[in-house]
Amino acid sequence: MGGSIAGLFAARVLSDRARKVVIVEPDDISAQAQSRSGVPQDQQVHTLLPAGRRWIERWLPGVSQEAQDRGASLVGPDKQFVGYDDIRQAPDGVDHQFLAVGRPLLETLVRDRVTALPHVSVLRAQATGLRYGDGAVTGVRFAEAATDDQGTRTEGVLAADFVVDAMGRSSKLSHWLGQDGYDQPRLERLAVPVNYATALFERPAKFPELEVATVLQLFTPQYPSGGVSVAAATAIEGQQWLVMLMGYGDNRPGRTIDEFRAKCATLPPNFSEITSGDVTRDVVTYHQAETRRRHFTEAGRLPARLVSMGDAVASFNPVYGQGMSSAALHASCLASYLDSSADLDEAATEFLRLQQVVVDAAWAVSAGGDAARIDAENGTEVPEEMRQQRRAMEQITGAALIDAEVSGAFNKVSYMLRHPSTLFDPALLAKAAAAAEGATAT
Numbered sequence: 001m002g003g004s005i006a007g008l009f010a011a012r013v014l015s016d017r018a019r020k021v022v023i024v025e026p027d028d029i030s031a032q033a034q035s036r037s038g039v040p041q042d043q044q045v046h047t048l049l050p051a052g053r054r055w056i057e058r059w060l061p062g063v064s065q066e067a068q069d070r071g072a073s074l075v076g077p078d079k080q081f082v083g084y085d086d087i088r089q090a091p092d093g094v095d096h097q098f099l100a101v102g103r104p105l106l107e108t109l110v111r112d113r114v115t116a117l118p119h120v121s122v123l124r125a126q127a128t129g130l131r132y133g134d135g136a137v138t139g140v141r142f143a144e145a146a147t148d149d150q151g152t153r154t155e156g157v158l159a160a161d162f163v164v165d166a167m168g169r170s171s172k173l174s175h176w177l178g179q180d181g182y183d184q185p186r187l188e189r190l191a192v193p194v195n196y197a198t199a200l201f202e203r204p205a206k207f208p209e210l211e212v213a214t215v216l217q218l219f220t221p222q223y224p225s226g227g228v229s230v231a232a233a234t235a236i237e238g239q240q241w242l243v244m245l246m247g248y249g250d251n252r253p254g255r256t257i258d259e260f261r262a263k264c265a266t267l268p269p270n271f272s273e274i275t276s277g278d279v280t281r282d283v284v285t286y287h288q289a290e291t292r293r294r295h296f297t298e299a300g301r302l303p304a305r306l307v308s309m310g311d312a313v314a315s316f317n318p319v320y321g322q323g324m325s326s327a328a329l330h331a332s333c334l335a336s337y338l339d340s341s342a343d344l345d346e347a348a349t350e351f352l353r354l355q356q357v358v359v360d361a362a363w364a365v366s367a368g369g370d371a372a373r374i375d376a377e378n379g380t381e382v383p384e385e386m387r388q389q390r391r392a393m394e395q396i397t398g399a400a401l402i403d404a405e406v407s408g409a410f411n412k413v414s415y416m417l418r419h420p421s422t423l424f425d426p427a428l429l430a431k432a433a434a435a436a437e438g439a440t441a442t
Contacts, residue, residue: 001127001140001173003027005107005324006310007166008114009331012059014162015117017338022158023115024142026126047214047234048099048106051416052325055332060113064099067109071237072101079213085223086268087401092408096415100214100234102242106324123158127167129176136304136345137163162305162344164334166327171312174294183299190291192370194317197253198244199260200281201274203235210235215270221377226266227251229373230319233274241274246319248374255283291316291367297356302347307334307355314359316366325416329358357419364420365413368393389424392432396423399435406432 001007003025014021048056056063068074075098082089099106114120124145131139140163144154165173178184207213213235219225230246245253245263254260260283264271293314296302310327337351372390375382382390399406409428412418422428 001163002166002168002171002310002312003111003122004166004168004310005110006168006312006327006330007164008107008110009056009059009327010164010166010309010334011120012114012117013331013335013338014164015114015120016335018162019119021117021120022160023120023122024125024127024140024158025122026124026145028124028145047321048101049321049325049415050096050098052328053097053099055325055328056110059331060110063109063113067099067101067106067237070105070109071239072099072105073207073213073235074098075100075213075235079210081212081215081217081270083215083217083268084397084401085218085220089401090404090407092404092411094408094411096411098214100236100242102236105237128155130163130180130303130306131157132180132303134345137306160305163307165306165308165312166310167312169292169311169315171308173308173312177299177302182303183301185294185296185299188293188295190367190371191289192291192317192367192374193249193289194287194319194370195247195252196244196286196288196318197246197255197260197283198242198286199257199275199279199283200238201241201243202277202280203239203241203274204277206239207235212270215274217268217270219267221373224266226263228253228263228267231264231267231271232319233271238280240280241277243271243275244319248377252285255285257283259283286318288317291363291370293359293363297349297352304345304347307337307348307351309334309355313355314363316362317370320362320366320369320414322362322366322416326358326362329416330355333358361413361419362416368420392424392429395429395432395436399432403431403435406435 001024003023007023007025011021011023053064064074076095077091080098115122123142125142127140128143129141130137131141137160139157139159141157142155165171167173174184174187215233217231219229227247228245229248233241233243236242245260247253254263257279261275264275296308296313309330311323316322333351333354336354337348340350342350396406396410400410406428409423413420413423
């Protein structure tokens with residue numbers, strides 16, 4: 001249920017293990033590299049983190065090269081710039097590569113590969129509920145897209161042996177479960193009002209000529225950025241720069257090109273230079289009021305042969321770039337679960353256990369970072385244990401600017417290659433504290 005990135009990854013995993021895979025998706029996904037109403041954030045900056053790229057290449061070998069053939073950029077450390085205020089993060093000496101690509105193009109490439117598989121098909125319809133038998137899901141209720149001038153929608157039930165909810169952050173699955181007599185997973189919300197403004201600019205220089213091809217700048221509340229908390233730019237297809245500005249709360253980065261460029265003028269020089277070219281797409285804004293996750297592991301009674309993936313489980317502040325990579329990691333959990341000896345006639349508790357590790361890690365990085373910033377700006381008192389954890393993270397972040405080893409550990413977590421708990425290794429914390437003390441002394 002759902003034909004976006006998470007649904008496509010799920011379909012790819014299932015294609016190795018099922019006689020027939022049907023993707024139920026209400027949007028018309030036949031158009032090439034076009035924005036979709038079901039993915040309102042797809043015109044903002046998207047970067048496939050190293051962990052996500054590793055898994056996508058495992059399931060769809062060569063898709064990164066296909067993207068490059070269409071103009072996307074595979075960006076190694078020599079062309080990456082990560083900065084905190086005016087300071088560039090220390091290089092860690094590892095060849096981490098990002099795929100800088102527009103979300104619609106990447107989704108098109110993945111979809112074309114997956115739907116070309118001989119036993120995968122797409123049903124253009126809206127999933128409207130589930131059917132059950134003997135404590136397991138046995139089918140998906142659906143309403144097809146209107147096929148006549150009167151808007152008539154054909155309804156039906158698609159029989160199924162296994163169902164994946166990939167309907168995004170607005171998924172109705174929890175409501176259906178509660179309505180159908182099962183436990184409704186607890187919904188956790190973290191109020192993090194973020195505002196994005198993104199525009200496209202002509203990029204005269206070709207990729208080999210660029211000094212940097214991805215730029216990520218994070219600004220502390222003290223930095224005179226005009227309310228911009230994060231700024232990012234990536235060299236994408238079409239010889240374009242995709243540039244995004246993000247602000248928290250009442251800080252809106254701009255709705256017109258003039259406002260957008262004025263904000264960029266307050267930032268480090270990279271952004272004035274990148275946005276000096278002709279505009280190829282006007283400013284597109286996006287607002288997200290909260291991050292959220294659904295705690296399926298806490299639900300005591302769930303039907304068998306049903307799992308949920310991607311934003312339907314947890315959706316984060318998009319600026320951390322975790323969405324697509326999280327979906328890929330959820331799919332790897334699904335593959336492990338289906339290849340195990342788990343009883344499919346029981347609730348998928350083993351899958352939920354595997355998935356929770358991924359969700360907890362991503363949540364700790366994004367929701368934890370957002371909460372710390374908002375609490376600091378509002379002067380909110382927090383428990384002593386949390387205050388100490390945040391202080392340690394501040395030291396690690398600061399030390400990553402000057403120490404290659406700390407930078408490497410921090411990057412592995414940011415790129416979803418390691419669990420955040422690895423940052424609290426006593427030796428690493430001691431090194432970070434020493435680096436911070438040395439920086440203060442000088």
